[in-house]
Amino acid sequence: MARDTNPPVRKAEDDLREIPKWARRYAQNRTLPVVAFLVISAVGSCVFGGLSLLTVWAYVEDKRVLSAVSMLVLCGFAAWWVWFSFIGAGRIIRSITERLYQGDGGVSVGAWAGIGESKGPPLLVTFVFLFCVLASIGLGLLGLYPITLMQPVSALYVVPFLCYLGLKMRRVGSPFMFLWPGLYGIHAILDVAGVPVRFWGDFHALDIFAPMVGYGLIATLAAHIYGRVALRRLRALAASPESLQGAAGQSNGRA
Amino acid sequence: MKRSADSVQEADGRVREIPKWARRYAQNRTLPVVAMLVIGAAAFCVFGGLGLLTGWAYVEDKRVLAAASMLVLCGFTVWWVWFCFIGFVRIIRSITERLYQGEGGAVVGACAGIEDSRGLVLAALVLIFFVPATLGLFFLGLCPIRLMQPVSALCVVPFLCYLGLKMRPVGSPFIFLWPGLYAIHAVLLVTGVPIGMGPMLDMLVPTFGYGLVATLAGHIYGRVALRRLRTLTASPELSDGE
Numbered sequence: 001m002a003r004d005t006n007p008p009v010r011k012a013e014d015d016l017r018e019i020p021k022w023a024r025r026y027a028q029n030r031t032l033p034v035v036a037f038l039v040i041s042a043v044g045s046c047v048f049g050g051l052s053l054l055t056v057w058a059y060v061e062d063k064r065v066l067s068a069v070s071m072l073v074l075c076g077f078a079a080w081w082v083w084f085s086f087i088g089a090g091r092i093i094r095s096i097t098e099r100l101y102q103g104d105g106g107v108s109v110g111a112w113a114g115i116g117e118s119k120g121p122p123l124l125v126t127f128v129f130l131f132c133v134l135a136s137i138g139l140g141l142l143g144l145y146p147i148t149l150m151q152p153v154s155a156l157y158v159v160p161f162l163c164y165l166g167l168k169m170r171r172v173g174s175p176f177m178f179l180w181p182g183l184y185g186i187h188a189i190l191d192v193a194g195v196p197v198r199f200w201g202d203f204h205a206l207d208i209f210a211p212m213v214g215y216g217l218i219a220t221l222a223a224h225i226y227g228r229v230a231l232r233r234l235r236a237l238a239a240s241p242e243s244l245q246g247a248a249g250q251s252n253g254r255a
Numbered sequence: 256m257k258r259s260a261d262s263v264q265e266a267d268g269r270v271r272e273i274p275k276w277a278r279r280y281a282q283n284r285t286l287p288v289v290a291m292l293v294i295g296a297a298a299f300c301v302f303g304g305l306g307l308l309t310g311w312a313y314v315e316d317k318r319v320l321a322a323a324s325m326l327v328l329c330g331f332t333v334w335w336v337w338f339c340f341i342g343f344v345r346i347i348r349s350i351t352e353r354l355y356q357g358e359g360g361a362v363v364g365a366c367a368g369i370e371d372s373r374g375l376v377l378a379a380l381v382l383i384f385f386v387p388a389t390l391g392l393f394f395l396g397l398c399p400i401r402l403m404q405p406v407s408a409l410c411v412v413p414f415l416c417y418l419g420l421k422m423r424p425v426g427s428p429f430i431f432l433w434p435g436l437y438a439i440h441a442v443l444l445v446t447g448v449p450i451g452m453g454p455m456l457d458m459l460v461p462t463f464g465y466g467l468v469a470t471l472a473g474h475i476y477g478r479v480a481l482r483r484l485r486t487l488t489a490s491p492e493l494s495d496g497e
Contacts, residue, residue: 055391055395059395064395064397067395067397068392068395068397071388071391071392071395072388072391074387074391075384075385075387075388075391076384078383078384078387079380079381079383079384082380082383083376083380087376123337123341127333127336127337130332130333130336131329131330131333134329134332134333135325135326135329138309138325138326138328138329139322139325142309142313142318142321142322142325144318144321144322
């Protein structure tokens with residue numbers, strides 16, 4: 001079929017063709033579930049860290065009742081965390097997502113995902129990552145590398161893993177997620193180069209925790225903002241008179 | 256004529272006995288649990304051994320050995336995670352199939368009634384709370400370490416009893432030997448009977464040892480049930496009765 005030379009009709013056709021593109025962009029950038037997951041993980045880690053510190057402090061200060069109570073609360077929280085990880089997370093994250101996107105309705109990226117492709121990383125990659133996490137912590141605790149280099153050492157496996165994850169999920173995930181390994185890698189380079197990017201004194205666990213959660217939040221929030229832009233564009237396209245005319249014209253032609 | 260009626264009655268009784276012994280046999284096919292316990296005990300020993308080796312090498316300033324054993328420990332941990340979440344079912348199924356190769360399959364599904372798993376999840380979470388809480392109380396010096404096994408019995412015994420009751424339709428009744436022996440061990444330790452072997456072995460031996468005793472007792476009873484079942488199905492009265 002020859003392309004229509006009438007400018008308003010051509011614009012309407014272009015607008016119609018743009019709709020699936022922006023719909024896909026919007027669907028790929030619905031990252032609020034990842035934000036919710038990161039926030040819950042960060043809060044969980046803070047509770048774990050705070051309760052552990054409180055228990056140790058109370059033990060050192062010989063406050064036996066307080067140390068026992070905080071240790072029992074820590075164990076209770078650990079049991080809850082196990083429940084959350086294996087049972088509750090799916091349900092809680094799904095309910096948060098539904099509430100957050102209540103006004104936007106549902107969207108699926110299934111049409112763009114490869115049929116039969118797995119949604120997550122292959123098991124081998126996950127297990128290699130797990131091995132690297134344990135090994136780097138163990139080597140650090142044995143004093144085989146300075147504990148101040150924990151973040152740059154972790155970047156050696158975190159950055160490839162996150163890049164791999166991004167590539168693996170590129171059809172359904174947001175391209176903004178590549179900001180995460182990118183910023184994490186830059187942080188590691190700056191740290192090695194001696195730039196003062198550590199602000200938490202002797203709390204070396206924060207050297208890994210803050211960049212991991214912080215850059216993750218930056219990446220997912222950037223994607224979320226882009227998703228909002230995509231949604232606005234999509235609504236404008238769907239509501240534009242040219243597009244409505246084009247749609248009407250196409251349906252008339254088909255009829 | 257009377258003799259013939261008696262033999263028919265006897266054959267009827269034998270036919271009625273077959274499902275009972277078949278169920279008993281199926282309930283006492285406990286070798287998968289034995290395999291699970293052996294794998295668990297072996298893994299516990301490997302974890303402990305590698306942990307001790309790493310600690311010893313670190314204290315003795317043998318850095319290469321410390322690093323190597325720590326890396327092996329990490330590798331083993333990853334394998335253990337794989338085993339617990341993925342490999343477990345496959346490996347135990349393959350072991351079971353090999354062990355019961357000559358006997359074929361047995362299902363107790365008809366009398367099973369353990370669909371509601373919420374109670375089990377809650378019980379498991381209570382156990383997950385109790386194990387680190389007990390360890391924490393010992394590490395904080397709030398409880399003498401020689402009482403580790405008796406204190407753990409306060410949670411382990413009710414948990415194993417609950418598990419046994421919950422799985423009663425499909426599990427072996429001999430499994431109740433496990434919490435029973437565990438509790439007796441705890442009582443003996445508290446009353447000062449010299450059966451203590453040190454904090455680690457005080458936990459390891461009752462947990463895995465009494466588990467093995469219970470499951471092997473179940474297995475032996477399963478053999479008896481199988482023999483009885485074979486006798487019943489092969490008896491001439493039964494053939495006549497049928």
